[in-house]
Amino acid sequence: MTQGSAAGPGPVTRAPYCRKPYVRARLGRDGVDGKAIAWTHSEVQVKWVDRDGAMRTAWVPAAAVRRISRDDSAWHDPYDDYGFYYPGGTPGSAPGGGPDAAK
Template identity: 45%
Template sequence: MQYSERDDAWGHVTRPREGQEPYIRITLPDGTTADGQARAWTQDKVYALWVTGHAFEDRHLAWMDATDVKRIHRSESNWTDPYDDSAFHYPDLPRDSWA
């Protein structure tokens, strides 16, 4: 299920550092999946970002039930944030291999 706004009853919200948002695979209400990032989360909800095209208008943000979200590795995602922190997502790679 998707929610347009957070409910205070969901409890404490955890937010990652900028550029270190975990990659996720979301099951949308119509049964399709989309890859994106978790921008925030509570015990049982995830504030998800996913992109369906190339325009700014194709970006979607919504609170989702955590049961509809699976954490994935960046390399598994069909979409990657061009501004994410590669060193965070790939800590074992030597820095000179990023070029």
Template identity: 55%
Template sequence: MSTSTEPAPHSQTGRPAPRVSHAPYRREPYIRCRMVGLGVDGKAVAWTRTHVLVHWIDDDARAHNRWVHAAAVVRIRRDDSAWRDPYDDFEFYYAHASPQPAGAAS
């Protein structure tokens, strides 16, 4: 996980904006978000102490990004997600799995 540099002041309040953190590209944690009007499996692409930027692609192949309260988000395993990013870093998500020999039954 990496953290952004010193936050800039918020344009409306003059106070520093919350520090935003990000996972390495294509290694974002999978999440399940359940709240009124929203129920999706996706990825947490950024987060603060109170909010998570949820990314997912819907059934019509449209990408969505929405900030939601952190309390509405739980982390899940990639295999438990209804949506999976086809561009994931597979070695990161499956580092514990040993490679199967060619022709081996699963």
């Protein structure tokens, strides 16, 4: 696992604030759930929280990363825009949805 800038060809793309997709990435022998914060054609910059609670980022080969749903992730970003992940509202979702939104 290396940290730094992307070495892949092409421009770096970033998702809008609070709308970064959840991913599962293979880092050596370990797998992590996190968010894709940037990507090129060949690499994805993944952000996740490690076992000690520290925020980490690393550029990972795109072949070692797959998109997952927020619900399938072992980690949930506390700054999520819940409406983006649950546009129709889902039980248990935060602001803007779910059966408790009007309470």
